[in-house]
Amino acid sequence: MWKIEKGVSELEIHVLDGSLLxxxxxxxxxxxxxxKEIPLYPVLVVGVFLLGIKAIxxxxxxxxxxxxxxxxxxxxxxxxxxxxxxxxGDAILFVVIGISVGFFPxxxxxxxxxxxxxxxxxxxxxxxxxxxxxTIPFIPFILA
Numbered sequence: 044m045w046k047i048e049k050g051v052s053e054l055e056i057h058v059l060d061g062s063l064l065x066x067x068x069x070x071x072x073x074x075x076x077x078x079k080e081i082p083l084y085p086v087l088v089v090g091v092f093l094l095g096i097k098a099i100x101x102x103x104x105x106x107x108x109x110x111x112x113x114x115x116x117x118x119x120x121x122x123x124x125x126x127x128x129x130x131x132g133d134a135i136l137f138v139v140i141g142i143s144v145g146f147f148p149x150x151x152x153x154x155x156x157x158x159x160x161x162x163x164x165x166x167x168x169x170x171x172x173x174x175x176x177x178t179i180p181f182i183p184f185i186l187a
Contacts, residue, residue: 056100063093064143071136075180076180081133081135111148114138115140118153152185
């Protein structure tokens with residue numbers, strides 16, 4: 044494994060990691076709100092960069108990165124089983140989130156995103172702004 048070069052601190056690596064993920068989430072939120080789809084090319088490019096960063100961090104990062112990515116891969120399976128209950132793009136984005144933050148933080152992000160989406164969906168249904176058949180963009184709840 045590569046090691047962090049002299050002069051590059053762990054803090055700088057974490058800031059770069061967080062900035063890439065944060066920027067991606069903002070970009071995907073705007074895209075999702077406008078088009079109700081996820082732009083896969085930027086998600087994949089950022090995912091590759093994050094894998095590179097994790098490779099530089101060392102062996103421990105490889106384990107947490109792999110476990111984090113497994114969450115997104117599991118969501119891909121759920122997306123297929125539920126025939127789009129959760130979009131494939133959302134699941135692929137969770138692969139990248141898992142790569143960036145690791146398994147347990149990614150689980151927390153997923154839990155709170157789903158909880159917030161459920162609360163907002165109930166409010167929208169009660170106010171008759173949406174019907175049960177309509178979909179709402181999920182990425183804004185991840186960003187929140």
